[in-house]
Amino acid sequence: MGKHYLPNLAQRDEMLREIGFGSIDELFSDVPEGMVREFGLPEGKSEYEVFLELNETLNKNKTVLEMPSFLGAGTYFHYIPAHIKYIIERSEFLTSYTPYQAEISQGMLQALFEYQSMMAELYGLPVVNSSMYDWGTAIAEAALMTVRLHKGKRKRFVIPKALSPEKRTVIETYTRGANLEVIEVPWNDEGKLDMEKLKEAVENSAGVYVEMTNFFGLVEENVREIGEIAHEAGAYFVVGADPTMLGVFEAPGELGADIAVGEAAYLGNPMNFGGPRAGVFAVRNDKKLIRQMPGRIIGMTKDAEGRRAFVMTLQTREQHIRRAKATSNICSNEALVAIASAIHLASLGPKGLKELGETILKNTAYLMKRLSEIAEVPFEGLYFKDVPVRFERPYRDIHEALLARGIHGGYYLGKHFPELGETALFSATETTRKEWVEALIKALREVA
Structure with missing residues (x-):
């Protein structure tokens, strides 16, 4: 690296003498042998040479329009109206961090308040925080919250x-230090939550979690009944929901949820290779629950002159209160992602959100119908976005053959769910074109 990039390099020897060392090697002499190694980095290049090399690498990537993709399983290609990117790139949003000083952060605070308000209406629960990291961390925080609500007397x-x-791994990571036991309930022959096994597992549990569409894309039809089982056992009921489905399905709050979680980034945000995201976290209007919510809540009030104003009403993070009293040590909000989702929601409105959900349902149904002509769809039912398909041949071979034909196939389930055999999840959203599906079916007929 050139000396002009390090302004204090000329004073290196002087700094070493000041701290009592004669050389850089002597400075690191107490590092155990074997811990220091040469990285073998190449010689430096000019900025233009780096630019050319990076562009050569980037040009290897293909967009969804160049290579139709059916890879979903939690990350989906949605259409994002052009104005959303324009609005969030305004400096008032793009450069803002946590709005600690309300008097100079009214715009950001109002935008987050609007996000909370729309998500509250969408999820059917009146109190929403100004976002979590993502859906997985929101579930994990909900699990810890249910234990706190039981004052530690229940730790399941x-x-x-x-x-x-991925969500399962996040939950395990979060709960390990809290010694919280995570209990899994299997699926039944229909691919949905086994209700009899649930009744056995719920005893002495702090909370029960269910998603309105499970990982296989199946819509869980017994969500309300699951909540009743949880409440009868004295457990809190946590429901996960994809916001893009809530224009056509009942909201978690209407189904009896005490806590609802989800992924805000499905609205207004590109896939971004998997992140960043913003987790939705909502609770019913119960002060006991609100006080135990992680993250922060933006509220509306009046200033000294009686004008409408916005403030951070509740922030139970460790940097704001005594660490032992904090609800979470890692619950920063993803403000820009949340605002993008709020802009998208406001742009869609109730009618647009309903049309979005209906289009996804229709496209998923068409994808399932066509795939079932090629291979086995192991479960019957209503699917939203994802559809599992079981093949006779090893799916990894099929996937490679699809890639060679310019199509990205589904997510292989065999690694995590070996009992399903050579099964993969294929995904559809409102962006899925009929000709993409036909190209997929044609390719599968050749290779499956």
Whole structure:
């Protein structure tokens, strides 16, 4: 690296003498042998040479329009209206961090308040925080919250086995230090939550979690009944829902949820190779629950002159209160992602959101119908976005053959759910074109 990039490099020897060392090697002499190694980095290049090399690498990527993709399983290609990117790139949003000083952060605070208000209406629960990291961390925080609500007397949290492996890993990571036991409930012959097994698992549990569409894309039809089982056992009921489905399905709050979680980034945000995201976290209007919510809540009030104003009403993070009293140590909000989702929601409105959900349902149904002509769809039922398909041949071979034909196939389930055999999840959204599906079917006929 050139000396002009490090303004204090000329004073290196002087700094070493000041701290009592004669050389850089001597400075690191107490590092155990074997811990220091040469990285073998190449010689430096000019900015233009780096630019050319990076562009050469980037040009290897293909967009969804160049290579139709049916890879969903939690990350989906949705259409984002052009104005959303324009609005969030305004400096008032793009450069804003936590609005600690309300008097100079009214715009950001109001935008987050609008996000909370729309998500509250969408999820059917009146109190929403100004976002979590993502859906997985929102579930994990909900699990810890149910234990706090039971004052630590119950330390079991029930989840479905038909859950994203990534979410499962996040939950395990969060709950390990709290010694919270995570109980899995298997799916039944229909691919949905086994109600009899749930009744056995719920005893002495702090909370029960279910998703309105499980990891296999199946719509769980017994959500209300699951909530009743949880409440009868004295457990809190946590419901996960994709916001893009809530224009056509009942809201979690209407189905009896005490806590609802989801992924706000499905609205207004590109896939971004998997992140960043923004987790939805909502609770019913119960002060006991509100006080135990992680993250922060933006509220509306009046200033000293009686004008409408916005403030951070509740913020139970460790940096704001005594660490031992904090609800969470890692619950920063994803403000820009949340605002993008709020802009998209406001742009859609109730009618647009309903049309979005209906289009996804229709496209998913068409994808399932066509795939079932090629291979086995292991479960009957209503699917939203994802459809599992079981093949006779090893799916990895099929996937490679699809890639060679310019099509990205589905998510292989065999690694995490070996009992399903050579099964993969294929995804559809409102962006899925009929000709993409036909190209997929044609390719599968050749390789499956």
